[in-house]
Amino acid sequence: MSDFDRKIITDAITRMLARREHSYNEIVRKLTQKGIERGAFIPILEEFREADIQSDCRFAESRARALFMKGKGPRAIKLDMQQYGIEESIADQALQALAPDWFESARSVKEKKFGSFIEKDFALLQKQKQFLLYRGFYQEHIEYAVKGD
Incomplete structure (x- = not known):
């Protein structure tokens, strides 16, 4: 992969994460839809994950808080997170961190x-x-x- 391709992929991931938190699977889906080959962006995305720039835990907490504020219940929040590829244990942690009644x-x-x-x-x-x-x-x-x- 050329430096130019790496820069394009890095910029695309950075733009996504600058607007809001994204799950790992969501970024993979969006980059694939843009026509970028999976083999080209997975190593770069892993670097973002290792540097804690992309975090499924932060995404889950943010998403759980947003859905709770919209009046959604725990079952709906868990199902929503499943659609973003969040593991059940991470979704449970996000709900516990929210600690709603x-x-x-x-x-x-x-x-x-x-x-x-x-x-x-x-x-x-x-x-x-x-x-x-x-x-x-x-x-x-x-x-x-x-x-x-």
Whole structure:
């Protein structure tokens, strides 16, 4: 590989990481889409990883925080991280570092959408539960949020 090719690849990776954290797999996907051969950029990307410029842990923490602030639950956050190629252990660490109260988060999301009223109508209660399930909360969080315990 020529110095010119190395510079192009290094610049591309640097531009990506300058905007926001990216997962290793996300960078691989984006560089492949640009038509850069995998064999050419993997060694350079490994250098970025060894220098701690690219970190899946930092990406996971950043992503978990952003999704939590959008009202997503732990299941949705883990599934999102899987799509970026983050290992489950790293995703779990990011969620632990975030240390949210998922019960109160579920309640807050429910109240933002439906108000603080405790629903008695079965169909409307199911609608609230389905909404929280869609947002990625577990059953115990959902029950807490809709029952007002």
